[in-house]
Amino acid sequence: MPGTVPPLRIGAHEIWPPVVLAPMSGVTNRTLRALYKPFGFGLTVTEFVSSNALQYGAKRTMEMIDQHGVEKPVSTQLWGSDPAIMAYAARVVRECGADIVDINFGCPAPKVTKTEGGSACLRDVDRCEAIMKAVVAAVDCPVTVKMRLGWNETALVYTEVARRAEAAGVRALTLHARTAKQFFKGEADWSHIAALKAAVGIPVIGNGDLTDPRDALAKMRESGVDAIMVGRAVLGNPWLVGALADLFEGREPRPYPAAPERLRFAVHHYQMMVDEWGEARAVPQMRKHLGYYLKGFPGASELRERLMRTQTAAQTLEIVEATIVRLEQSQPVAA
């Protein structure tokens, strides 16, 4: 793998390109991970999975840890506040095929933090440490941590958590450079990501607001991180990761496909979701994805509104197919 950027190493896993598909609840299920992995992600992460729910083997929770196989290696992300339950859950997901177990110390959603999970763990660094030690001891695969900077701007604990993580045997850290209280407001502050990289010897994955391949490479170089994680920007545009891989290998980034090709892939995504999850679950989930694929198209907002009202896959796909034909007919023809 010659290139200007080395692969990311997490335990025995050599991850190329060092680009991770961010865990996104309600989004990065096995279907999306399998669909997006071939675009060039080195690693994909499941949606976050409740360790408490895993204890009860709830069907919907077990679906979240399912894999296709094509998307390996897979990192399965767990959240919770009890070290023993997190350790139990880690054993379960490992038995179910997780190549890496990732601990969530980042989710700011009230339904998670009110039970002291996700980013609320950052309010108690000792508990973070206990969770990390318990999970590392529970599994024979690498354990990683994804976190925010801290609970709020007066409690930036990320370097402290990182040092304890390294001592506990955690093999890599991802930092989304916002505090929990920021949710998604403001900008991710990559100077903290550089500070984290300087503070620990284990690999660091930088995350937050990466949208443009050249900017991402610049941020990677400036901060010195071992890898980057991309979330929102690849929704509807998985081609971004191919452009990144080009840059990493010293080539000009390939251009993004034209609108009809993007929509053809959206149709494929739609059909795969219907096949795997059934129409009743796929149709509402795919509304948001179609919105992402339509971003930046002429007439996109009107189309998005029409697609919000469709009730069946057949109605929806008819509109999308007609749009593809319309867009192809309006494409300039080469002389």
Ligand SMILES: Cc1cc2nc3c(=O)[nH]c(=O)nc-3n(C[C@H](O)[C@H](O)[C@H](O)COP(=O)(O)O)c2cc1C
């Ligand atoms: C819809 C959505 C769901 C998310 N769910 C998770 C999750 O389950 N686990 C997690 O660690 N982060 C989750 N995140 C945060 C992302 O992984 C990522 O840290 C964040 O979006 C910043 O990266 P970006 O600017 O590239 O999107 C979620 C973000 C979004 C937008």
